[in-house]
Amino acid sequence: MAVNALIRGKAGGYVFAVLATLVAWALRYALDGWFPPGFPYLTFFPAVVITAYFAGLRPSILCAVLSGVAAWYFFIPPFHSLSINFSTALALVFYAFVVAVDVFFIDGMRKALRQLEEERARYAALAESRDLLYRELHHRVSNNLQVVGALLRLQGSGINDEDARHALAEAGGRIELIAKIQRELHNAVGDPAPFRTFAEVVLAGAAAAAGAQVSLVIEGGEQPLHPDQATPVTLVMLESFNNALEHGFGEGGSGRVQVSLDQSGLTHILSVRDDGAGPPDGFDPTASKSLGLRIVRAMAQQLGGKFEMSREDGWTVCRLSYAPKRD
Known part of the structure; x- marks a missing residue:
């Protein structure tokens, strides 16, 4: 000096x-x-x-x-x-x-x-500019998706047909959900967030919106998800979680939910377990016409993976297995 x-x-x-x-x-x-x-x-x-x-x-x-x-x-x-x-x-x-x-x-x-x-x-300087542009683009995409979801809900409120109104409301809600996923996938400086971090935020918000009293435990998921797989994996998790709130616990009900993501092997395994009522006898998730399960099956197909639902020791277990992408 x-x-x-x-x-x-x-x-x-x-x-x-x-x-x-x-x-x-x-x-x-x-x-x-x-x-x-x-x-x-x-x-x-x-x-x-x-x-x-x-x-x-x-x-x-x-x-x-x-x-x-x-x-x-x-x-x-x-x-x-x-x-x-x-x-x-x-x-x-x-x-x-x-x-x-x-x-x-x-x-x-x-x-x-x-x-x-x-x-x-x-x-x-180029890296800082790139990160700034990426965060701005990410923010705008999330906001635009949220606006689209709100518009669908608004459009549905003016329709007399109950089925059409319900379909638009569900579509708007899921688009807003994707917008929320996009916001939570990255931290404040634009780096990919670990699965466990944003899963806690997203699931807590879903439980609060449903008015359910849920004892939630999240295990694993210490690493970020691949950008191409983050949205479908998170949608499967949320649909499985919402299924537990709606069908397992009932409106305003309570129970325990355990979410885990094992990223240690060549195949990653996402499990969502709840101690609710469970599906009826003879229920076949692959033949269900439920929009949520159809979304789950479509996401599993997009991932090239496999989705299963079963009853194990008093718990309803939704399990997604898929091969992770490598950069």
Whole structure:
């Protein structure tokens, strides 16, 4: 931080180059008695490298020139003169070659790092913009679905035919349900929410809307659902849950419901269990004309999975098994 503050501005890099040369000269002068003959540039090479890294190309060239002159004048015999002979010329050429290579590679590294930082900043801005657009689109889709559901309900209220009115009301309610699912599938920053998190919200809302007193237990589902499978899986869960409220517990009734999603194997298994009255003897869910069960069968088919309903140890069990998609 202190070095960056020193070289900030156009003149800062050149000041840094001069200071680096002076430090290198002072260190070389102090250690002159420790060095064997023939090492005049030993402390000046690091000065050029450090200047190239922190200050850039032009200040490092200045440091290289000043360091070469200082080493030539003070530490290459004959001392305190700039006389030149073959050995001196050879030493200067060697010095120039080494510092040129150092400056070339370090300046190239600096430019690559700067470009990398710019690319990172640009990608971060693009990612933030993408996430913002995605959340806005997600929000608008949910709102539009909710509006469509409300319009269907409104249209149904003005129809005299009881069956048509009921069908429109059910269609509107389910579209609004899909809108709610869309809202709950992602958290506040747009990341997919774990199944367990949004299942608690959606099921609690469904129980409150039905006026039922339900003891709800949710197990598993720690991972998010695949986007292509989230809506059908959630619809199966909700239809099974609503079936328990309507047929198992009755209007305003109470009972226990256990929902679990096992995501540990190659096949994911969603189970909705309730301790309500259960279906009548001989009930066949595959032949039922109920809209809810028809939706469940359609969702299971869309998932390429299997839906089953059975009575086990006093519990009605709705079970969906399907193969998860992988990104």
